[in-house]
Amino acid sequence: MAQSSPPPPAGEVNPLYRRFSWVVAKEGAIRAVLVACALVSVVTTCTITLILVDHAVISLPRFRDPTLAVQRVQGELKTAEAELESRSAVLDAAKQAAEAQPDDEALRNAFTAADEARFEQRGRVEELKAELVTEEKRVSEGQAFFRQVSPGEFLTGTVWRPEAGEDAQFGILPLLSGTLLVTLIAAIIGLPVGLASAIYLSEYAAPGTRRILKPVLELLAGIPTIVYGYFALNFITPNVLVPLAGWVGLSIEPFNALAGGLVVAIMIMPMVCSLSEDVLRAVPQSLREAGYALGATKFDVSTRIVVPSALSGIMASFLLAISRAIGETMAVAIASGQKATFPVHPLKEIQTMTAFIVAVMKGDADDGRLLRSIYAVALLLFLITLSMNLISQLILKRYREEYQ
Amino acid sequence: MTGGHYERRLAWRHFFGTAFEWSFRLAAWGALLVLIVLLAAVCWEAQGWLSWQFLTSPPHYEPKKAGLWPAISGTLWLIGLATVFTVPLGVGAAIYLEEYSKKGWFSRQIRLNISNLAGIPSVVFGILGYSLFIRMFDWIDRHEFQLSLFGRELSFTLPLGPVVLSGALTLTLLSLPVVIIAAQESLRSVPQSIREAAFALGATKWQTIRHQILPAATPGILTGVILAMSRALGETAPLAVLGVAAYIKDGPSSPFDEFTAIPLQIYMWVDKSDPDFVTHLSAAGIVVLLGVLILMNGAAILIRERFRQKVRW
Numbered sequence: 181m182a183q184s185s186p187p188p189p190a191g192e193v194n195p196l197y198r199r200f201s202w203v204v205a206k207e208g209a210i211r212a213v214l215v216a217c218a219l220v221s222v223v224t225t226c227t228i229t230l231i232l233v234d235h236a237v238i239s240l241p242r243f244r245d246p247t248l249a250v251q252r253v254q255g256e257l258k259t260a261e262a263e264l265e266s267r268s269a270v271l272d273a274a275k276q277a278a279e280a281q282p283d284d285e286a287l288r289n290a291f292t293a294a295d296e297a298r299f300e301q302r303g304r305v306e307e308l309k310a311e312l313v314t315e316e317k318r319v320s321e322g323q324a325f326f327r328q329v330s331p332g333e334f335l336t337g338t339v340w341r342p343e344a345g346e347d348a349q350f351g352i353l354p355l356l357s358g359t360l361l362v363t364l365i366a367a368i369i370g371l372p373v374g375l376a377s378a379i380y381l382s383e384y385a386a387p388g389t390r391r392i393l394k395p396v397l398e399l400l401a402g403i404p405t406i407v408y409g410y411f412a413l414n415f416i417t418p419n420v421l422v423p424l425a426g427w428v429g430l431s432i433e434p435f436n437a438l439a440g441g442l443v444v445a446i447m448i449m450p451m452v453c454s455l456s457e458d459v460l461r462a463v464p465q466s467l468r469e470a471g472y473a474l475g476a477t478k479f480d481v482s483t484r485i486v487v488p489s490a491l492s493g494i495m496a497s498f499l500l501a502i503s504r505a506i507g508e509t510m511a512v513a514i515a516s517g518q519k520a521t522f523p524v525h526p527l528k529e530i531q532t533m534t535a536f537i538v539a540v541m542k543g544d545a546d547d548g549r550l551l552r553s554i555y556a557v558a559l560l561l562f563l564i565t566l567s568m569n570l571i572s573q574l575i576l577k578r579y580r581e582e583y584q
Numbered sequence: 585m586t587g588g589h590y591e592r593r594l595a596w597r598h599f600f601g602t603a604f605e606w607s608f609r610l611a612a613w614g615a616l617l618v619l620i621v622l623l624a625a626v627c628w629e630a631q632g633w634l635s636w637q638f639l640t641s642p643p644h645y646e647p648k649k650a651g652l653w654p655a656i657s658g659t660l661w662l663i664g665l666a667t668v669f670t671v672p673l674g675v676g677a678a679i680y681l682e683e684y685s686k687k688g689w690f691s692r693q694i695r696l697n698i699s700n701l702a703g704i705p706s707v708v709f710g711i712l713g714y715s716l717f718i719r720m721f722d723w724i725d726r727h728e729f730q731l732s733l734f735g736r737e738l739s740f741t742l743p744l745g746p747v748v749l750s751g752a753l754t755l756t757l758l759s760l761p762v763v764i765i766a767a768q769e770s771l772r773s774v775p776q777s778i779r780e781a782a783f784a785l786g787a788t789k790w791q792t793i794r795h796q797i798l799p800a801a802t803p804g805i806l807t808g809v810i811l812a813m814s815r816a817l818g819e820t821a822p823l824a825v826l827g828v829a830a831y832i833k834d835g836p837s838s839p840f841d842e843f844t845a846i847p848l849q850i851y852m853w854v855d856k857s858d859p860d861f862v863t864h865l866s867a868a869g870i871v872v873l874l875g876v877l878i879l880m881n882g883a884a885i886l887i888r889e890r891f892r893q894k895v896r897w
Contacts, residue, residue, distance in 0.1 A: 211680075231712060231721075242721075242722065372611075376611035379608050380609055381612060393615065396616045402877065404818020406850050407818075409851075409854065410867070413862075415625040453615075477597055477598065479600060507703075510820045514855075537825060538707065565704060568703075
């Protein structure tokens with residue numbers, strides 16, 4: 181192309197070059213925008229970490245330092261107290277003068293005025309002292325959570341009573357064991373059922389059956405969690421668990437951990453099923469055929485050849501499901517109640533970490549220790565789910581069976 | 585070894601296999617059973633409460649007069665705005681990761697980060713939104729601003745407070761990883777030959793993406809977006825953490841108005857003590873929520889089919 185076009189006159193740029201540099205600039209700009217889009221997720225993670233650490237572990241410096249307010253009030257208080265001293269001195273002098281000449285009207289009036297002035301100033305000092313206490317409380321309660329409550333007390337305490345003001349106790353164990361109880365119930369039921377249906381869909385089911393069941397599982401996975409909460413509270417507990425418990429002879433509370441665990445099991449089951457089914461189907465047909473050639477039954481092939489071959493993927497799906505169960509909020513908050521108990525009991529009301537966060541934020545929490553405590557709970561939640569996700573990815577990466 | 589022993593063992597193995605096959609089958613069909621029972625229970629409790637008046641009136645302390653209109657309008661605003669933010673960001677990130685980034689430390693970190701972000705509980709995103717959009721880290725004092733946009737006067741405050749925009753931005757951050765992962769898969773499924781053909785004709789990278797790859801990947805991207813958005817639609821926890829108002833008389837008219845959303849309204853009702861609210865009104869709300877979800881998914885399928893017919897190679 182360059183050969184066919186006439187050479188550009190001296191001092192002028194070939195229009196083709198100009199166009200080319202325009203294209204290069206445009207491509208570069210687009211690339212930069214796309215990089216920025218990709219970085220949004222990284223920034224999000226960093227911001228989450230920053231916020232949680234800032235409120236829970238260390239207070240990062242602010243533009244508006246609350247200690248400045250304390251210093252201001254302290255300064256005002258100092259001058260007010262000095263003023264009070266001087267007015268007291270004036271009052272003493274007036275008093276002596278008035279006592280020396282009891283008949284003098286002017287001296288008596290001066291004494292009354294001085295008394296009033298001192299009284300007024302004393303009120304002002306009291307006001308400033310109260311303000312100082314508020315500001316100091318704001319500074320101390322605005323401190324990061326672990327500056328106010330020691331991490332040891334937080335991690336080993338068995339009483340969670342955050343709203344008791346001065347007597348508040350922040351022991352995470354009731355919330356943590358509540359979360360673990362719900363997760364345990366969900367895992368005991370949801371994981372085997374999910375795996376069983378994955379085996380059925382991948383090994384046994386006819387294509388027609390799959391066409392019906394796959395959308396059903398997708399629907400179950402797509403139903404909002406609040407609906408599951410409603411279902412647990414208004415159907416499972418009164419219509420299933422209460423008659424069952426009455427039949428066995430146990431007492432059950434209207435809010436109980438079991439109903440929450442059951443619905444979380446229903447929620448994680450489609451997830452386990454679809455993730456496990458993918459890895460089961462990725463197992464090559466030749467392995468199955470080898471099994472049949474050795475005289476294995478279908479059950480033997482499914483459980484002793486296919487499942488072990490896909491074990492890493494199944495484990496990863498289990499971990500993801502458990503992490504989802506730990507992070508589940510609304511269903512458990514509705515079905516299992518809002519009372520932090522310890523030790524936990526499956527048939528009694530509990531509070532999970534997530535339910536606590538929602539319970540605090542639902543009301544208007546003022547900016548104190550209570551509000552800080554949700555950041556500490558969220559930090560713990562964040563660390564647990566993050567480590568489970570990382571482990572599941574590690575398993576997937578390290579133990580992935582490569583079939584060619 | 586006697587033949588009888590072998591026969592018995594074989595029969596036992598077959599019995600064992602059949603028993604487990606049936607239990608597997610039961611597990612899978614149990615999902616259908618649960619779905620049917622759930623929908624039936626909700627519809628049963630909702631019957632008689634779902635009326636035109638319910639759909640069009642504001643919340644009320646008397647169950648018979650209470651309605652869902654502000655929540656419906658709030659949810660539509662919320663999802664609309666969240667989609668507007670999520671689609672460019674998510675698709676842009678996916679294009680970068682699939683088409684531009686080289687395999688290296690940086691892109692591996694971004695990928696790892698996205699899959700981790702997808703696993704963070706939604707309450708934590710609520711806390712993020714609360715600190716970032718509602719309080720803005722307490723870095724600025726409350727200020728009111730006036731904005732003239734398309735001939736309309738908008739007034740808003742910074743920090744934002746519990747307005748539609750804060751909710752939408754929170755939901756955007758929440759659904760971004762899902763959209764990115766879906767869009768990545770969709771871009772990956774476009775055959776390499778398309779790219780090579782476009783490059784061979786002298787197209788630049790962006791021209792190739794804009795005119796060849798994106799149209800081919802659109803059905804998959806749309807499916808992912810709509811799935812992510814219908815998940816965001818049902819999210820209650822982040823909104824509850826944002827401190828979104830419980831009682832709103834009217835739907836929002838701008839992104840800077842306070843709002844409430846259907847799932848949050850249902851939660852407020854379930855949380856009350858009046859049994860009419862707890863069982864019936866919230867069931868009616870759930871029917872509306874599921875209805876909106878079905879509409880969205882139906883629209884997704886329609887759009888996807890249309891696009892699929894257009895793209896041929």
